[in-house]
Amino acid sequence: MTETIVxxxxxxxxxxxTPALxxxxxxxSRGKIVGLIGPNGxxxxxxxxxxxxxxLPTSGKVSVNNRAVDRRISSEVAYLSEMDIFYSFFTVEDMIKYYHAMYQDFDLExxxxxxxxxxxxSQKRVKELSKGNRGRLKIVLTLARNVPLLLMDEPLSGLDPIVRESIIKGLLSYVDIGKQTLIMTTHEVSEIEPLLDSVIGVKGGEIRGVAEVEDIRSECNKSLVDWMKETL
Amino acid sequence: MMEKFNSSQPIYQQIVEKVCRMIVRNDIQGGEKLPSVRDMAIKLGVNPNTVQRAYQELERQFVIETRRGQGSFVIDDDTKKETLRNELKTQYVSLFIKDMQEMGFTPEEIVRGVKEYLEPSVVTKGGK
Structure with a gap:
């Protein structure tokens, strides 16, 4: 069952x-929630x-869902950017319709x-939304896509605890674990730890460690934060 | 609110203990249905795979049983519940004793300390 997605x-x-990787x-592997953690840069x-x-890579190869990645992989990948990508004059409803028109796999219901x-x-304009609600809207647009791979860049950063909790619960409710894989970057490591199956520690463009979160606890008696301090 | 977990013990074990305590305290009755894996995951704010693992462990310990297509149920068996109660007691007593012995308390001091704590008035009267 440990089929590879990426x-x-x-x-x-x-x-x-400048080398970044x-x-x-x-x-x-497929069907997991994976944390990508490491310092800025x-x-x-x-x-x-x-x-x-x-x-695209300078050298080497990236494949997703058994396909070499090019621009068209977007039909199998939903990407939540750290930045706001909306037209500010759109309403929430417009954004939903726009995504529905853009992506065949977008599930309106x-x-x-x-x-x-x-x-x-749904009638509010994007520019009238608070930062927290813009964060929530990005989650809605990403989770409504029926794709095998969900990527989220800092979905919690800069948001208050109540928004963060609603996002975490949203992820648990609407990611179809088993079918979908979620890979997310985050600095809120201790908050996100109970959500993760595994972690990848990255530093200076290199992978410093890969582990199952429950193994870190049971074998090393450590929390993810401790593991991070040692690994990174 | 979401559940807080301590950081050094696997989360699935903490869920196993939580369910056991709820059974011992009669928060969940024998024969009662547990929330589905997904609902429990949302309630606790943890990965569904972790809840799945906790349920499997509870099943292995014969605390719950999974009925195909219906979900997971607490075993309706008073003997099992009594065993569970005793196990929890032994576990927490041994933790306490280990801590006390590490600090150098003798068995007599520990017993006296526990008695005094539970019935302060009786002991002070007796002491006078």
């Missing part, structure tokens, strides 16, 4: 001359963008359900 094969990514090889976002086809769960008003 493979990095000796992947190097340079931005001009150095010869990374890793396989990520360690290469986490670069890894996510490589999986989503937003950028599911989006309404998650929208209600997040208590978002």
């Amino acid at each position: 493979t990095f094969d000796k992947v190097t990514k340079k931005y001009y001359r 150095k010869n990374v090889s890793i396989q990520i 360690s290469g986490k976002t670069t890894m996510l963008k490589l999986m989503s086809g937003l950028i 599911k989006s309404r359900e998650i929208l209600a769960f997040m208590e978002l008003e």
Whole structure:
């Protein structure tokens, strides 16, 4: 059952001359919630963008769902960017319709359900939403897609505890674990720990460690934060 | 609110203990249905795979049983509940004793300390 959803094969990514990832090889199994953790500038976002086809490797190969990644992998990958990507004059409803038009796999019914769960008003304009509600809207748009791979770049960063909790519960309620794989970067490590199956520690463009979260606790008697301090 | 877990013990074990305590305290009755894996995961704010593992462990210990297509149920068996109660007692007593012995208390001091704590008035009267 440990089929692979993502493979990095000796992947190097340079931005001009600066290497962001150095010869990374890793396989990520399907049907899990995986945390990508590491300090700022360690290469986490670069890894996510490589999986989503937003950028291409300088050398090496990335494949997702048994396909080499190019721009068209977006039909199998939902990517939640750390930045706001909305047209501010759109209403929440417009955004839903826009996504529905953009992606064949966008599940309109599911989006309404998650929208209600997040208590978002569909007639509000994006520019009128608080930062927390923009964060929630991004989650709605990402989770409503029926794709095998969900990528989230810092879905919790800068949001208050109540918004963070609603997002965590939203992920647990609407990610179809078993069928879908969720890979997320985060700095809120202790908060997200109970959510994760496994973690990948990244630093300086290299992978410093991969572990199952429950193993870190049972075998090393350590929390994820302690593991991070030792590994990174 | 979401559940807080201590950081050094596997989360699935903490869920196993939590369910056992609820049974011993009669918060859940024998024969009662447990929430589905997904509902429990949402309630506790943990990964569904972790809840699944906890349920499997509870099943292995014959605390719950899974009926196909119906969900997981607490075993309706008073003897089992009594065993569970005793196991929890032994577990927590041994933890306490180990801590006390580490600090150098003798068995007599420990017993006296526990008695005094539970019935302060009786002991002070007796002491006078």
